[in-house]
Amino acid sequence: MPRVVVFDRTGAPDVLHIVDQPVTEPAAGEVRIRIEAIGVNRLDQMMRAGSYPGPVRLPHARLGCEGTGVVDAVGPGVEGPGVGDAVVITAVPEMDLNGTYAEYTTVPAASVVPRPAGLDATGAAALWVAYSTAYGALVEKAGMRPGDHVLITAASSSVGLAALQIAHQIGAVPLAVTRHTAKKEGLLAAGAAAVIVTDHEDVAEAARRHTGGAGADIILDSVMGPGLADLAKAARAGGTLVTVGWLDPRPASFPMSWPLTVLGYASFEHTLDPTVVRRIAAFLNAGLRTGALRPTVDREFGLDDIVEAHRYLEQGHQAGKIVVTVRPRGVRRASAP
Structure with a gap:
């Protein structure tokens, strides 16, 4: 059997x-x-x-x-x-x-x-899970546009790497965040415009440095936890923070960096909707054909x-x-x- x-x-x-x-x-x-x-x-x-x-x-x-x-x-x-x-x-x-x-x-x-x-x-x-999550959060939920600076935490995860590629496909500028210096070169090779290593960099300061002082238009966070409020400081005024995971199981600190739009996203929000599934499949197929998605x-x-x-x-x-x-x-x- x-x-x-x-x-x-x-x-x-x-x-x-x-x-x-x-x-x-x-x-x-x-x-x-x-x-x-x-x-x-x-x-x-x-x-x-x-x-x-x-x-x-x-x-x-x-x-x-x-x-x-x-x-x-x-x-x-x-x-x-x-x-x-x-x-x-x-x-x-x-x-x-x-x-x-x-x-x-x-x-x-x-x-x-x-x-x-x-x-x-x-x-x-x-x-499917990695790319539909990154697409749903960035495109369907946060409305990512060409030229947007997108800060991606846990960037070496499957969702993080998918987000790097999807940002490129749209024409946005992906900024990768990782805890480990050893992952920096790999993330640059994967398409990150810059890599912020939290072991020795302040994320908010580094994000402003890489965005001409403005901050990230969108933050895609897979970590949550007590550091969420500090992470939110990396967003520009009026920016968007989308949480897609909770790698840190501790209670999350609530961001007070107003004005800021805070969104929670779970992929089932869209993957149970046949209309959105068709859009996701079309987007992924287009990216695979051109080589933008791998x-x-x-x-x-x-x-x-x-x-x-x-x-x-x-x-x-x-x-x-x-x-x-x-x-x-x-x-x-x-x-x-």
């Missing part, structure tokens, strides 16, 4: 284990996907560790909101994707029941889009190594996406070094 990653209690990565589970037939409006590759996300870590703010149905909970594969079966009434089509999963509304950490999963047909031409399964698994894969693991993949995620050293490839039973990928 096909393999599925589950957990019966929350905790460290080793609560994850693989079980055999029969495939389910797709209901009306659903498609079944034979998974080829999975993107590993911080949301997965939060659910597994017990820090996710929503309910998780235990035991035998599943994980995974991102993946790509081939349509294996379609339910009644499906007019879009057909058997054999390569697709990217755009949303898994009940990931604790049908998450992508598996050889097969069943999702609404409206929750898949065609896999972009020329993108292999590994690249496709690194695409999904960044930090490291690959096999499904049998899912515990090691989560341990690596928790170290926080990756630049780009951690991808888990799914191969037929008996074909095992060696653990990454």
